[in-house]
Amino acid sequence: MRGSVKKAFVGAAVAAGLAVGGSAAQAEDVFKFGGVFTLSGPASFLGLFEEAAVRLAVEQFMKGDCIVEAIPAQPCEGGGLKIGDKKIPIEWKAYDDVSEDKKSIDAVTRLVEQDGARAIWGPRMNSAVLSAASILDPQSIISICAICSSPAMTVGRKWGHDITDTGVIEKHAISKFISESPERLKEHGIDPKIFEGRKKTGFIGRNELYTVHGSIGWEEGLKQWGGKYSYSDADKVLFPQGTTDFAPFVAKLAEQKPDIVMMDSYIVPDMLAIMKEMKKQGLDFETGKIVLLGNDVLMLQFLVDLAKKEGINMSSGYVWGWQEHNPAQDPATLARVEKYVKIYNEKYGSTEVGNSSPFDRGAYDAAIWFLYGVQAAGTITDNAAIVKAWRSLKINGLRGPENQFFVRPDTGEVTGQLMATEYIIGVKDDKVFYTGINYRDDLFFGPYVYGDKLPK
Amino acid sequence: MLEIRNLVLAYGVNRVVRDVSFAVQPGEVFALLGPNGAGKTSILRAVSGLVPAVSGDILFQGKSLLKRKPHDIVLGGIAHVPEGRQIFPEMSVHDNLLVGATVHIHKRERVRELEARCLSLFPIIKERARQAGGTLSGGEQQQLTIARGLMADPKLLIVDEPTLGLAPAIINVVADSFRKLRELGLTIVVAEQNADFALKVADHGVVLASGEITYAGTVKQLSDREILRKAYMGA
Amino acid sequence: MSAFAQQLIYGTSYGMNLAVAAAGLALLFGVYRVINLAHGQLIMFGGYIAYVVTTGLGLHFFVGFAAAMVAMGVAGVILEISVFRILQRRPATDQLLASLGVYMMIGILALRIWGDFEARPINMPGEEGAILLGEDIRIDFARIVTIAITIAVFAVLYFVVYRTHLGRTMRATAQGPETATLMGIRKREVAALVFFIAGALGGAAGAMLGGLFNVRPDMGFQPLLMALIIIIFGGMGSLIGAIIAGLVLGILYNLTVFYVGSKLGDLVPFAVLLIILMVRPQGLFGLPGRRA
Numbered sequence: 008m009r010g011s012v013k014k015a016f017v018g019a020a021v022a023a024g025l026a027v028g029g030s031a032a033q034a035e036d037v038f039k040f041g042g043v044f045t046l047s048g049p050a051s052f053l054g055l056f057e058e059a060a061v062r063l064a065v066e067q068f069m070k071g072d073c074i075v076e077a078i079p080a081q082p083c084e085g086g087g088l089k090i091g092d093k094k095i096p097i098e099w100k101a102y103d104d105v106s107e108d109k110k111s112i113d114a115v116t117r118l119v120e121q122d123g124a125r126a127i128w129g130p131r132m133n134s135a136v137l138s139a140a141s142i143l144d145p146q147s148i149i150s151i152c153a154i155c156s157s158p159a160m161t162v163g164r165k166w167g168h169d170i171t172d173t174g175v176i177e178k179h180a181i182s183k184f185i186s187e188s189p190e191r192l193k194e195h196g197i198d199p200k201i202f203e204g205r206k207k208t209g210f211i212g213r214n215e216l217y218t219v220h221g222s223i224g225w226e227e228g229l230k231q232w233g234g235k236y237s238y239s240d241a242d243k244v245l246f247p248q249g250t251t252d253f254a255p256f257v258a259k260l261a262e263q264k265p266d267i268v269m270m271d272s273y274i275v276p277d278m279l280a281i282m283k284e285m286k287k288q289g290l291d292f293e294t295g296k297i298v299l300l301g302n303d304v305l306m307l308q309f310l311v312d313l314a315k316k317e318g319i320n321m322s323s324g325y326v327w328g329w330q331e332h333n334p335a336q337d338p339a340t341l342a343r344v345e346k347y348v349k350i351y352n353e354k355y356g357s358t359e360v361g362n363s364s365p366f367d368r369g370a371y372d373a374a375i376w377f378l379y380g381v382q383a384a385g386t387i388t389d390n391a392a393i394v395k396a397w398r399s400l401k402i403n404g405l406r407g408p409e410n411q412f413f414v415r416p417d418t419g420e421v422t423g424q425l426m427a428t429e430y431i432i433g434v435k436d437d438k439v440f441y442t443g444i445n446y447r448d449d450l451f452f453g454p455y456v457y458g459d460k461l462p463k
Numbered sequence: 464m465l466e467i468r469n470l471v472l473a474y475g476v477n478r479v480v481r482d483v484s485f486a487v488q489p490g491e492v493f494a495l496l497g498p499n500g501a502g503k504t505s506i507l508r509a510v511s512g513l514v515p516a517v518s519g520d521i522l523f524q525g526k527s528l529l530k531r532k533p534h535d536i537v538l539g540g541i542a543h544v545p546e547g548r549q550i551f552p553e554m555s556v557h558d559n560l561l562v563g564a565t566v567h568i569h570k571r572e573r574v575r576e577l578e579a580r581c582l583s584l585f586p587i588i589k590e591r592a593r594q595a596g597g598t599l600s601g602g603e604q605q606q607l608t609i610a611r612g613l614m615a616d617p618k619l620l621i622v623d624e625p626t627l628g629l630a631p632a633i634i635n636v637v638a639d640s641f642r643k644l645r646e647l648g649l650t651i652v653v654a655e656q657n658a659d660f661a662l663k664v665a666d667h668g669v670v671l672a673s674g675e676i677t678y679a680g681t682v683k684q685l686s687d688r689e690i691l692r693k694a695y696m697g698a
Numbered sequence: 699m700s701a702f703a704q705q706l707i708y709g710t711s712y713g714m715n716l717a718v719a720a721a722g723l724a725l726l727f728g729v730y731r732v733i734n735l736a737h738g739q740l741i742m743f744g745g746y747i748a749y750v751v752t753t754g755l756g757l758h759f760f761v762g763f764a765a766a767m768v769a770m771g772v773a774g775v776i777l778e779i780s781v782f783r784i785l786q787r788r789p790a791t792d793q794l795l796a797s798l799g800v801y802m803m804i805g806i807l808a809l810r811i812w813g814d815f816e817a818r819p820i821n822m823p824g825e826e827g828a829i830l831l832g833e834d835i836r837i838d839f840a841r842i843v844t845i846a847i848t849i850a851v852f853a854v855l856y857f858v859v860y861r862t863h864l865g866r867t868m869r870a871t872a873q874g875p876e877t878a879t880l881m882g883i884r885k886r887e888v889a890a891l892v893f894f895i896a897g898a899l900g901g902a903a904g905a906m907l908g909g910l911f912n913v914r915p916d917m918g919f920q921p922l923l924m925a926l927i928i929i930i931f932g933g934m935g936s937l938i939g940a941i942i943a944g945l946v947l948g949i950l951y952n953l954t955v956f957y958v959g960s961k962l963g964d965l966v967p968f969a970v971l972l973i974i975l976m977v978r979p980q981g982l983f984g985l986p987g988r989r990a
Contacts, residue, residue: 244960247920248916249919250920251921252911254712255708255709255712255952258701258708259955276817288836313816316819317817317819317912513876533882534884543880551873551874551877551878554869562867565863565882565883615881
């Protein structure tokens, strides 16, 4: 069995300061914080790093070395959350859901009913997010996720927090990029001819809710930015999980003769297989027959390296995506990242968690941010106060300076959705690079961002 | 040639053969007679190593067969023609025969000789060589199973219920083949319900009822219907 | 029309891969009366063996292909000795569940060794080139290679099963296990042989699927599912049935994805399964009432 399973069931890391009080500590003397992650099985790569980052954040908070700063400033003195004159230790407990909805919900129930958790991190899968919400929201339990990428975390929910973008918001960004004026593109050294004369767009992804949300964001965005491109939702190509032969799916895409293809997948083997098959079937992004757009996973350096090993050249200038993390950051952010990466890699680099990536940094940011929020509220029992205090804080984090929650322009309400910045990324000479174009405020529109209910 | 000594066989706690002893002489046809469920088939299966003995012994040419594996017993010279015409229905007649020769399939010359012998004994099979076994008539299938048994080049041939469900004319063909096999020097043990067939082909035999021997001696004597009736009734 | 032809080509190549995978299952069921779910993971593991030999050691694809077959053949024999032989007299459900357990174990093992994030490419001959027929129809060399390999594999399989004495002993065991024993056929030898061949067929399918679309830890599941349906469709235990059903299913799957809708592709195998169970439960080449 994977070590992580054991780890999850043993109950994971308890902060150092807790050792003194031990189990004798009373409920209000300990802040109980629980998590549900996929720590074993094929999807564990999506859970291991997130759990590791949150655990590290709790440890760093207890040590008094938070790295991330709150605006306005919050103390990080070690020994626990500073509530009034007291120091309240933080107890972190995580369970493994093996990527199964039922286990997710069991774990959520156990955390709430047996472990007395006041806030719960995860679960990740869309279906589990929705079921967990129905348990957590009525009990005013705060729920948090930093890799869910799902509107289901926040839309229509009072206690949910999505500390990343969503499949909808990120598609708003990339659709905006391809609709930019030639002047703006030129300003950033991008040849506007890349998009000239292109009209028809195609969409391919795995048949799951993330991709369905993605296609909605894509369609919304294309309309919002001037309607230069056509897209037919009925033509989107969705392949089932576990597909081994991608030929018919790519053929269906090719038949539509698209000028631009949005590949909305975060499963690396799928992405590489699709790219290979696209080349074979004439959807060639190496020669500019099509423009290939992908997401933040496509724009990871390691993926570009992997693709190259398989004879796929992503450096043609016709492959674009985004990152939520500015690769060319200000010196203060860089210093924070450097410090964090050193600690993270020393702790996890040689374990199955692996070295730091932008994703664990986002989770770490979010966890410290949340703990600052609890501290700012001055209570560990009043969740309404915690949510209010947390959402009014900003942070200078590992993703960049001044991260904040999205404020609805219509009501002025601060939501639980991170106001994510999307940085447009390209590939040149086999290296991913930041174009200098990024979006934030514009991306927050539509019912999937601040509707009161998730549209059906 | 074959000696059964105080053999006891059981399925679970149910003893189906109780303290049975008899001896088969080389070159004779020996009959196991008795009604259905008398234990004939069980004894034959024990000889072939399919059923373990509770107690007693089975000797072939003076050596115990107990604890020997079925293929080892075939290799030692005993071929078993099971009841119910167990041919391989989707295999050709030719393939059926070759499967019978498995234990010495590498001796190509010998296999060819054996096949030639079988085909001369049972000419009807020769005509059907390429046909699937399952397409043969009942009588043809019975001849095929005997021929297949002979392909193992046995010294002792065990035949279980060869006449079951066969027309009288076909039964005569089978009886003829037994005589020919005997002329070739084979020893045959045949289990039968049909006493008339046994009378035609066998020298000695035993009658079994409920797992016990009720008669042992020459088969000729069994033509006396009174003796036969008593033996079958187990009196 | 050309799009249709194109889908036929893709479907044929996919169907043949599936047929190779299913032939292993069919053989196991036909001779040994076991449904080995772990077969799916032998497909996956075979892909990884081919990957290690071709991409890792830099040897030719055919060497990797042969290595995958031999290694998975041996793995099959190990499975027979360590799991199925022990469970042989147990109910079929026990064997099925045990094979599911083995499926999970092999999956975890592969994850430990190769991780789950990377796709592993296998260098296959003809990866780049293609034959163009007219304007729109293309036949990738890689697919021609897999089709050619499949035909060769089936030719060898046919020869072994129908033209050698080993094949005769396998068929005899399938048609009458006890009678086969009376003929001096050693059950264990036949079992080892059958598990070896079935494993090797799984390895072959994995190497080919991996050659077309990378090797990955979850690549055994879909072929396993399809193979199960194929052997029911083709008639449990029938090799020729597996080939024909594999082709039909592969082509039908591709045509459905292309003409009906990408999301509906997965419906095809199950619809076929339902129809077969209702109309001809013994499958295309199964004899009615022959096998319970």
